[in-house]
Amino acid sequence: MRSNTVTIHEKLCRWIEEAYLPQQPTERITVLTRSACCNLTALAHVTPRFAVGEGFVYAGYESYPCETIPTFITYLEDKPAYRTGALLFKFEKEDGTGFEVLVASDWIDDDNVGIDMMGMACLPPEYADRWLEFEEECSRISRSAIAYKDKVYIVGGKDVTFDAMVKWEDVHLPAELKTTILKDIDSFFEKGVAIYQRLNINPFRKLLLAGVPGTGKTMLCSAIARLSQTKGRFIVYVSGSNRHGAQFWKIHQALDMAASSDMPTIVIVEELDSYLDEDSKAQLLNVLDGSETPNNPCGTVLIATTNHPEIIDDRVLKRPGRVDRIFIIPELSDEEDVERMLSAYLGDQWREEHQTIVPRLLGKPGAFVREVALYALTIAAYQDMDGLPLSLLEESLDTLTRQIEAKDGFLTAHKRAPIGLGPANRRGNGRL
Numbered sequence: 001m002r003s004n005t006v007t008i009h010e011k012l013c014r015w016i017e018e019a020y021l022p023q024q025p026t027e028r029i030t031v032l033t034r035s036a037c038c039n040l041t042a043l044a045h046v047t048p049r050f051a052v053g054e055g056f057v058y059a060g061y062e063s064y065p066c067e068t069i070p071t072f073i074t075y076l077e078d079k080p081a082y083r084t085g086a087l088l089f090k091f092e093k094e095d096g097t098g099f100e101v102l103v104a105s106d107w108i109d110d111d112n113v114g115i116d117m118m119g120m121a122c123l124p125p126e127y128a129d130r131w132l133e134f135e136e137e138c139s140r141i142s143r144s145a146i147a148y149k150d151k152v153y154i155v156g157g158k159d160v161t162f163d164a165m166v167k168w169e170d171v172h173l174p175a176e177l178k179t180t181i182l183k184d185i186d187s188f189f190e191k192g193v194a195i196y197q198r199l200n201i202n203p204f205r206k207l208l209l210a211g212v213p214g215t216g217k218t219m220l221c222s223a224i225a226r227l228s229q230t231k232g233r234f235i236v237y238v239s240g241s242n243r244h245g246a247q248f249w250k251i252h253q254a255l256d257m258a259a260s261s262d263m264p265t266i267v268i269v270e271e272l273d274s275y276l277d278e279d280s281k282a283q284l285l286n287v288l289d290g291s292e293t294p295n296n297p298c299g300t301v302l303i304a305t306t307n308h309p310e311i312i313d314d315r316v317l318k319r320p321g322r323v324d325r326i327f328i329i330p331e332l333s334d335e336e337d338v339e340r341m342l343s344a345y346l347g348d349q350w351r352e353e354h355q356t357i358v359p360r361l362l363g364k365p366g367a368f369v370r371e372v373a374l375y376a377l378t379i380a381a382y383q384d385m386d387g388l389p390l391s392l393l394e395e396s397l398d399t400l401t402r403q404i405e406a407k408d409g410f411l412t413a414h415k416r417a418p419i420g421l422g423p424a425n426r427r428g429n430g431r432l
């Protein structure tokens with residue numbers, strides 16, 4: 001069910017006014033509170049009797065009956081996390097006096113802010129500072145206790161995390177291009193962030209990887225993620241794979257996460273063009289300008305990929321500062337690169353004579369070379385062959401080339417009857 005922020009906020013406040021306030025002996029205020037206070041994993045890590053300012057300590061929480069908001073817990077990575085409903089937090093002094101804070105929370109599901117937890121806290125106004133200290137502690141724990149730092153954290157996907165598996169040396173692209181991209185990222189985190197800070201500029205760098213399908217953009221992102229983790233950087237991956245598809249608020253959510261991570265962070269957005277409908281283009285400009293981007297003092301690098309730079313606005317592409325660098329991820333154009341890639345895919349089946357087909361692979365994307373190799377290896381194994389004859393590799397290349405030509409011919413012949421490949425139909429995962 002879809003409801004908006006205002007409705008949830010009203011629902012929580014009304015319940016507090018009707019069910020809780022009438023029973024309170026003294027004045028109370030209701031304030032928006034951080035979702036971390038409803039995160040059971042974070043709460044489990046708050047030090048017992050955590051001091052919240054002079055004399056007062058945290059004395060635990062208990063569930064508070066609330067019929068209006070059904071209570072349920074959402075698990076993250078098999079740990080209990082957000083809890084809807086109401087919780088009563090207790091704070092006390094040595095002399096036995098104390099105060100209580102009621103927190104009511106529920107999920108919001110909104111086109112502008114995405115799916116998020118909203119919490120309202122009701123407390124005696126004179127203790128607001130102390131509550132803020134507690135809130136800050138929960139928030140700090142929820143960012144650090146959850147073990148995402150050596151995983152890639154996914155925003156908007158079906159899973160919560162994944163492991164970046166691709167090794168840097170397994171990405172076969174011109175060495176100079178790889179070095180330039182890596183140097184851009186390393187120099188930004190190691191030196192650039194301090195310079196941006198000194199100039200009072202949000203340390204936020206934006207790189208776009210553009211290229212035809214199958215040249216290795218996804219692979220490169222994964223390799224950058226893996227390598228960056230070893231350098232103490234946090235990786236957030238924006239995914240279009242849950243039921244909301246490719247929606248711009250997911251990019252916002254990832255940047256928020258970067259800002260509260262206390263770590264240098266890389267945000268990866270694949271197929272950026274699929275997140276851009278007319279409304280989102282304007283939002284993208286603001287996010288890229290930094291005017292709507294939460295500030296991460298440790299620095300954030302956004303790496304976006306696209307097959308369709310033309311869908312991304314000229315205002316984005318042509319003005320430096322919006323996208324800082326655009327790297328074209330090319331098809332194979334160098335015989336040495338092709339040979340290295342082919343021999344890597346063929347492994348111990350590689351033989352000198354296989355070099356013969358190298359020139360025919362020039363101009364093709366990496367995914368093509370991989371398929372030529374995999375098909376040939378599979379057939380050789382299926383036919384119990386001893387080694388991989390050149391003729392089989394050639395056959396694999398010929399059949400794949402013919403298949404692609406036939407597909408192109410079919411699509412050209414059916415051009416008058418669109419079959420759902422136009423930009424308007426590209427929401428969702430945005431894959432062509």
Ligand SMILES: Nc1ncnc2c1ncn2[C@@H]1O[C@H](COP(=O)(O)OP(=O)(O)OP(=O)(O)O)[C@@H](O)[C@H]1O
Pocket residue numbers: 170171172173211212213214215216217218219220306307341365366367368370
């Ligand atoms: N440069 C490369 N080096 C090594 N393998 C590659 C390279 N490019 C493509 N491949 C192989 O092809 C597969 C598909 O490549 P990948 O998904 O990275 O392409 P992409 O550029 O992201 O494509 P798309 O634009 O369609 O998303 C990879 O998993 C890999 O096996």
Ligand SMILES: [Mg+2]
Pocket residue numbers: 217218219270305
């Ligand atoms: Mg890709």
